Amino acid sequence: MKPIPLPPCPYQPQPYTGPGAAEVLEVRQRHLSPALFHYYRRPLMIVEGHGQWLFDETGRRYLDALGGIVSISVGHCHPHVVAAVNAQNERLQHTTTIYLHPNVALYARDLAARFPGDLKVVYFVNSGSEANDLAVLMARAYTGNYDMIALRNGYHGGSQSTMSLTSHQTWKFNVPHSFGAQHAQLPDLYRGPYGKDDPEAGRKYAADVADLLQYATSGRVAGFIAESIQGVGGAVVFPEGYLRHAYAHVRAAGGLCIADEVQAGFGRTGTHFWGFETQGVIPDIVTLAKGIGNGVTLGAVVTTPQIAQALTQRHHFNTFGGNPVACAAGRAVLEVIARERLQENALRVGARLKAGLVGLAAKYPRVGDVRGLGLLLGIELVKDRATKEPAPEACLEVFELAREHGLLLGKAGLRSNTLRITPPLCLTADDADFIVSVLDACLARVG
Template structure:
């Protein structure tokens, strides 16, 4: 067939009789499928980018699915075993790619790295979907680095922002404005009793930086503990808390007053195994604990206690910072009971426990609104950002009144923190999470996702570990399953690049860069999961054919 309109897509079954066995499925913008009636003519033409095409093999996802569109350089084909897709440019056009790349190289700081060999130029987004400058659609499995919580350009959040823009943008907090007060009350209502005093800032780094100041002023102590493999920000203060060499610059005094403790990782750590995680999916590493269950937590706490015995003045710690699930570190979960025991140990030694909920908050882990609730604790300080504003610059530090009071010893000010626009967005994000039951969706869809990914771990030697809770998921790729050897970067990038080419955007992380980070907008569906799984299978099959 010759395409007469470069903005349409054609599906051409190789055999007319195969239509019933391999029925094309059309995915709408919100991920809901509608089956094409098998009585339709062999040629089916659809406008784009409103619709996406894939195939559903009979009975199971054994067939090949192809998502996404061509790069837009004229019509082309992609074929599965029983169909071909013919496609071309979308109606939607964005800015010129080469011009944008040239400006970036000339005017933006070179530290701003990009994903993929040919970086994406994202033009627009809708809920769980992103569109590049040529109209190609991608299923977003990274959510702007765990930031888009309720969906790209969610209409209710957009409407709340537009309404506030017409009333008041900014005055600073030296005057009273309604929205920041309404939002502070709403936000603290989601937290345990006592955590009722908010200081609004603009980013996770700012929030953790301020929490360090709170802890040092309140306790009168200086030293702070964080875990190896943690990420808490990239400001001069928080760069010390962050325990990844890849995020540290050679600045004198960077780790002044910071001690990085052994990371309690049940998959790659000294202790742990298949009895230890609070997750629907356990590691398949044989547990090196006793017959009575996981003892990893107890052993890692003994290691933490060594810091108090040997590295700090007695009873003189300011705080310990911990993520509920490590994000940048590769979605690492801790042994059950570790966080609760660590918080007690820190408090017994005069310090505060700070829960970094920048990535795990706002219902993402499914079972609870806040990640720390899954560990059975109430922190002294909670920091939050990213999903709090669905992509709008907004962050916060929440603590008890007596801790917050220490900041009154001097003047402190944040120009944009909690401004009327940010507060309006924050309020509506809370409304949407509740009204659309996105926490519940994170639990049900996330558990389904984990279960489907665990099947890939059983099927492919390169998939070493699947872990997480809700929609806070990591898939660790390895070259040796028994030794848990990280997959080398070349092979990892081949898998990762192919998933992008097939229309799914996964994140990546971990110290060795070998973990697929799956933290999508919380509005995704099980249909979206099926598509993502098939795209990942396609890439894993290609890797298996090439290397194994």
């Protein structure tokens, strides 16, 4: 297969002098959990990153179109973020919120300023699973109700409590879980009963939430949680009006509305800073993680002052939530997004990339659907467009072939038949064209 040249990059990685990939794999297999999995038939070892680029131990360069599983927002090792983290590391690495520290207060102020309405109170945690777990606790404590409604095909974390909200068989262990969790119909314009040509699809899909409230709950619920765009589920974008109607049904039943922005937030959609804004709604609680810290361990829950009061009923404390180093990184990320106009870049380059992918769909019958917003995109591969039978084998083959060209992608969907493209927001037009060219060559090879 003739290689496709990568776009130029002036950055030169440092010489790597550590153990080789084979040795690292052997040590990993001996001392790390066997539950861990790795991408690719021939495991890839990454030792350095810069912007949208990753480098293996041999110095070979790869375009990171997965963005550390949507965790790298402003680019690997962005100098402004690195400088902020280093400066704080040299001064004070850890203190907790039982003491005052400027980083946690100033970052909370700056982050809250990016939210609409009365979403002005921030609680910092360490991951998306923690954020979603806390959001559900808030909803139950505030409303006095117990049941939660989530969406089929959604992903909200791997802890035992968030596993209840997640609706993917592959992520749910055969242990007691899902108490008080109901799952509504997925508003999927590609596979669902109401498609892209139905202007009332949003209202019709939301009717299942109302139905669930009547038949699967007491009629009173703690809340409703949904990713603004489903990530692990395969970049599923909801029809216009869906969240507006679903929120109305839930609020009428006494529940709060939670937007999971772990993957869709921080300008990734291009048109808006937060994914929920694309639906014209304001949630009661928002959860954040991944790109919030550009790879630094950080998460957050944002809510209203009134709802935040619910946690004062008991002591609630997170030792590392609001860590000064993590908050320095988070604040620097906000500054870079604004200074480098990365949301606008996500809109412009994302539109170019999506147009190229739509062109591939017209060329290859294997492509069943191209969807997403900004730089959160998915390409669903099928065996037959009429039956929409998933094609996980073809997806895996494209995934492996792309790596040989120097392009790193993600896989998503219950059947692993969707290629996920979620690069750092600094992706360039040349990079977008490279992604399309590589996928063109790979799809031609798969047939």
